[in-house]
Amino acid sequence: MSDTRTLINPAQLNRTVYRVTLLLVVVVFSLVFLGPLYLLVTDGLKTTAESIATPPTFYPHHVQVSNYSDAWNRLNIEQLLVNTLWYAFGALAFQLVLDVAAAYSLSKLRPVLGNVILGLMLASLMIPAMVLIVPQYLTVLDLPLVHLNLLNSPWAIWLPSVANAFNIYLLKRFFDSVPQELLDSAAIDGAGPLRTLWSIVLPMSRPILGVVSIFALVNVWKDFLWPLLAEPDPTKQTLNAGIYSLSLGVPQNVLIAAAAISAVPTVLFFLIFQRNIMSGLTAGSLKG
Template sequence: MAAQTYHRTLISRSRLNTPRGKRAYWIALGIALLTATAVFIFPFFWLATGGFKSSQELVRTPPVLLPAHPSTHAFTLAWDRLGMAQLLWNTIVYAGGALVFQLVFCVAAAYSLSKLRPILGNWILAAMLASMLIPATALVVPQYLTVLDLPIVHWNLQNTPWVIWLPTVANAFNVFLLKRFFDSIPNDLLDAAAVDGAGPLRTLWRIVLPISRPILGVVSIFAVVAVWKDFLWPLITVPEHETLNVGVNTAATSMPDNALIGGLFLASIPTIALFLVFQRNIMAGLTVGGVKG
């Protein structure tokens, strides 16, 4: 039997194993967890309760944690004045289209780089990763000029869903995540499919994609959230078909504070619900590609 090794810590293992040490450990751990939870949850708590308060309660000093007379009037006012049903539909269309395009093109790019091994594949991947070093704001002007006059076909894509969908197609980070996962798939499995007569596309559809659900879930969440939270690009490209973020910001100067906070809370619910439902997929997808069994 190999000798068991211990890591040096501030408190020795023998002291931690005593009843007093265990009590102190669990108390310290509980305080740390409660403090971290309060720090992360308090902004959302303030946002959720702000819509139930009056405008006077929101600006009162010292702040009021809970409303004295809760009312849903601010939420209904925000929903009606903002036209949140239309804003929500616009955002769903943009996010859904971006999701479909990213899944199709990012999966195809990652699969070809991982398993088909094209010429200069490593250089292509390196160039894609290098593009992540460019700040997104530096690309706004050239992207905007491009969508105003699309090369070759000379189409103006402004105020169309394509102006949101097309720039999101080539996502280097998602291609990298997918490639890392595809690299972990044994080549013997693909060789067996080739022996049975399956081509590259059939192998991708029948074998690779079914076992890639965790990472596909992660990429899907990233694609939806990226469009959902984007502000600058929809502001300048689709002013006639606003997203939730742009619509709430546009009406911010003409709405009471409690109605504005209520609208922000309603706009944040879909992404929060998406995370709570698929949080297991996020962790599984981010870790499974780096572990080989």
């Protein structure tokens, strides 16, 4: 059977269809993800009447850049940012110490019933976070055994953040990929488990430690309900909770500007560290 000659090469036509389809998909998904951010930023530049108008406008007809400075001053965003950084890096420090220790124990020390403990940790990921709010609140209200009230203190933010089964699983999966021969060699040279962790395992684990650090910071930064309950004093709350607590009497456009300011750090985190996130998540997927 002879080939049919046409004016357009079928292979070239397939490449053109592929490129057009890819371009449409990229444009649609970009609009879906960037559209809300665009509306958030531009609504913060509108007048109060325009920001609550129905139907909404897609760009500010009368730009008011002063909304952002008003939001910064009226909602005391500088102090809220300091609070959030304090809580976020404190939670990060506790997670790096305790979650690394838990993951290393489950991966290399292999305690009795270690698989059962890991299974229970992973099962906790199936429980909605909202279900845990009440028991978690009662726990920090009257800490068992020592009977301390941790409300309105940084410990109410730091301690619950340590119980992060997802980060422990990520760390354990990476530690599983560390060759056992290296640990055996260190043991022959007289290194104990702690020295082996510090001198061999952790230097090899920088990619996954970076991912866990980013997750720890972003989780505290974006959390709203728990900081609102655990820190009743608005001057001690995180950025999102503090904006809500101090929003009484503040115009709608100024609140939107404040919300846009609070979204900037997390967006920058992702843009700067997106490559580290992806490489860290796949770093422990292969053995050897």
